[in-house]
Amino acid sequence: MNPNLQQLQPYPFAKLAKLKEGLETPEGLAHIALSIGEPKHTPPAFVRDELIDNLDKLAAYPLTKGLDPLRETIAHWLCERFKLDAVSPETQVIPVNGTREALFAFAQAVVSPGAKVLMPNPFYQIYEGAAFLAGATPHFINCGAETEFKPDFDAVPEAVWQQCELLYLCTPGNPTGALLDIDDLKRLIALSDRYDFTIASDECYSELYFDEASPPPGLLQACAELDRHDYRRCVVFHSLSKRSNLPGLRSGFVAGDAEILENFLLYRTYHGCAMPVPTQYASIAAWQDEQHVQENRALYRQKFDAVLEILDGCLDVQKPQASFYLWPKVGDGEAFARELFRQQNITVLPGAFLAREANGVNPGAEYVRMALVATLDECIEAAKRIKQFCQ
Numbered sequence: 001m002n003p004n005l006q007q008l009q010p011y012p013f014a015k016l017a018k019l020k021e022g023l024e025t026p027e028g029l030a031h032i033a034l035s036i037g038e039p040k041h042t043p044p045a046f047v048r049d050e051l052i053d054n055l056d057k058l059a060a061y062p063l064t065k066g067l068d069p070l071r072e073t074i075a076h077w078l079c080e081r082f083k084l085d086a087v088s089p090e091t092q093v094i095p096v097n098g099t100r101e102a103l104f105a106f107a108q109a110v111v112s113p114g115a116k117v118l119m120p121n122p123f124y125q126i127y128e129g130a131a132f133l134a135g136a137t138p139h140f141i142n143c144g145a146e147t148e149f150k151p152d153f154d155a156v157p158e159a160v161w162q163q164c165e166l167l168y169l170c171t172p173g174n175p176t177g178a179l180l181d182i183d184d185l186k187r188l189i190a191l192s193d194r195y196d197f198t199i200a201s202d203e204c205y206s207e208l209y210f211d212e213a214s215p216p217p218g219l220l221q222a223c224a225e226l227d228r229h230d231y232r233r234c235v236v237f238h239s240l241s242k243r244s245n246l247p248g249l250r251s252g253f254v255a256g257d258a259e260i261l262e263n264f265l266l267y268r269t270y271h272g273c274a275m276p277v278p279t280q281y282a283s284i285a286a287w288q289d290e291q292h293v294q295e296n297r298a299l300y301r302q303k304f305d306a307v308l309e310i311l312d313g314c315l316d317v318q319k320p321q322a323s324f325y326l327w328p329k330v331g332d333g334e335a336f337a338r339e340l341f342r343q344q345n346i347t348v349l350p351g352a353f354l355a356r357e358a359n360g361v362n363p364g365a366e367y368v369r370m371a372l373v374a375t376l377d378e379c380i381e382a383a384k385r386i387k388q389f390c391q
Contacts, residue, residue, distance in 0.1 A: 007132040011125060012353035019338055025345040032382045034370040035347040037174065037325065041245040041299055044285075044292045051249075051282040062274040065265060066095035070280045070287075074253050077287045082221040085229055091258035092231065094265055095275045095283070098250040099204055099237040100126055106235070107134040107166060109267040110198050110260060115165035120151045122175055122355035122364040124202065127168040136165070140358040149178035149327070153188070155359065164197040172205040172216055175354055175369040176327045177320020185222035192233045198260060201236045204252070205323040207243040207293055210301055216322050220256060231256040242324070243293055244286045251275065251283040300324050303372045303379045310383035314390040326370040327351070333368045344385040 010018075016035060025031070065071075071089035078087045087093060096102035103126050111117060113135030119127040121140035131138040139160050141151035150173075167188065171180040180188075185201075192199050201219035209216055223231045239252035254261065268274075275283075286292075307326070308319055317328035330336040333350035340346050349371075351364025372379050 002133070004132045004135060008129055009125075012349060015353045016337070016347070016349060019334060019350070020341050020347070023338065023342045025342060029345040029385070032346045032374060032378050032385075034372070034374065034379075034382060035349040036373070037242075037371045038247055038373055039242055039245040039324075040373045040375065041296055043245045043249075044289070046289070047244065047246060047249070047282045047286045050285040051278050054278040054281040057277040057281070060277055062277045062280070064094075064269045064274040066093075066275060067277070067280045067284075070095055070284050073284045073287045074255065078220065078255055081215070082218045082224070084220055084224050087220075087255060088258065092261060093253055093255045094261055094268070095251070095253050095280060096237075096268075097252075097273055097275055097279075098241060098247075099202065099239045099252040099254075101250075101273060102252065102254050103127065103168070103200065103202060103237055104130045104133075105267065105271060105273070106200055106237075106254070106264060107131055107136065109264045111136045111165045116160055116163040117166045117168065118156065118160070118164050118197075119168040120170055120173065121358050122351055123168070124170055124174050125354070128356070131166075138356075139164070140356050142358055142361065142363045143173065143176060143178065144363050145329075149173065149176035150180060150184065153191075161191065161195045161197075164195055167192070167197055167199050169199060169201040169219070170205075171201065171203060171218075172208070172320070172322035174202075174205065174323065175325050175349075175351065175364075175367075177205075177323040177325050179216050179321040182217045182222050182225065185217065185219050186226060189219075189222060189226065189228070189234065197233070198257075199234050201234070203236050204239040204242055206238065208297060208300060208324055209322040210297070210304070210319070212294070212297070230258065233257060233260075235260055240283060240286050243296070245296060246286065249279060249282060249286075251279055251286070299376070300372065303376055306376065306380050307372060307383040310380065310387055314387045324372050326372065327367050328370065329366050330368055331366055333365055337368050340386065340389055344389050346382050346385055 071093045075087040075089040107130035111134040117131035117136045235256035241247040349369040351367030355364030
């Protein structure tokens, strides 16, 4: 067996199951899950119809590179959304089966054994696993209240930057909802030039924001403002899972530096992970429509407004800049999650399970993650029970 597998920790939800083991919950209180970031809003009917209408195309092997119309649609969406002059559908876009598999596979293609892979802390667990299985060493950059939950890049030693071959970003952040602004991204681009590393920006939550006039910026947008239209050393990852409530479609894309993507495509050709043709046609329909995305954001705004009004004054929590997570400070996150489940039959995820100890501290230990993915009524009911629990 690959010895690097032994470095992988149990996934957060395995840790959560163990934390809840043996606990009895009150009779008469229905369970409410706020732990998993799985969208529950109704998927767009027109995407389902497009999928069904193209089921006959299951008879054809799909190309790893994807259909021309899908890559063209994605390139157009990127240009419109992030104010880009141009994205080449031919060389700067690759469709992927959800960004989870792409974020993992990307490290295998761009990192050499023994290198450093930098990532925010807390973080999406795939980043760490990708680093280990690439034979690299993860370096965790703490995200605390003192930096508005953005990674503390100033705390990274010079020697670590010199060994860095890949930097994972997550903006908007999972689990904190914090955004890297355009100046943050430009600074990181300058660092990538200085130390010669690739930036992989996970932007899966970029379409879940609150102000319709102020969408979150992206890494390619920062490149464009620097007249860096080849997007050198920069790659972004986007998904239909959160944007369009299609987690089961397993559809996303990678875009950016053509030279990097050429090699990543070679890796993927051997990997055997081409997107099924019916899925590609359904994805085209989803990326071409913004109305359902606006309606999706409106539903999340309703839930955040209602929940935060109920929790005001009883829990140390603020509205995030984007995403569908709350990141309240609760003292001992594991104890809070265990007792909340036992007393109120609500599942939340301890922040410590999403982070690692770095510089003598686990930056998630005093927090829990709450995903407002349940129905509005369930979220309101959960907030009322949490308020009762805190009081």
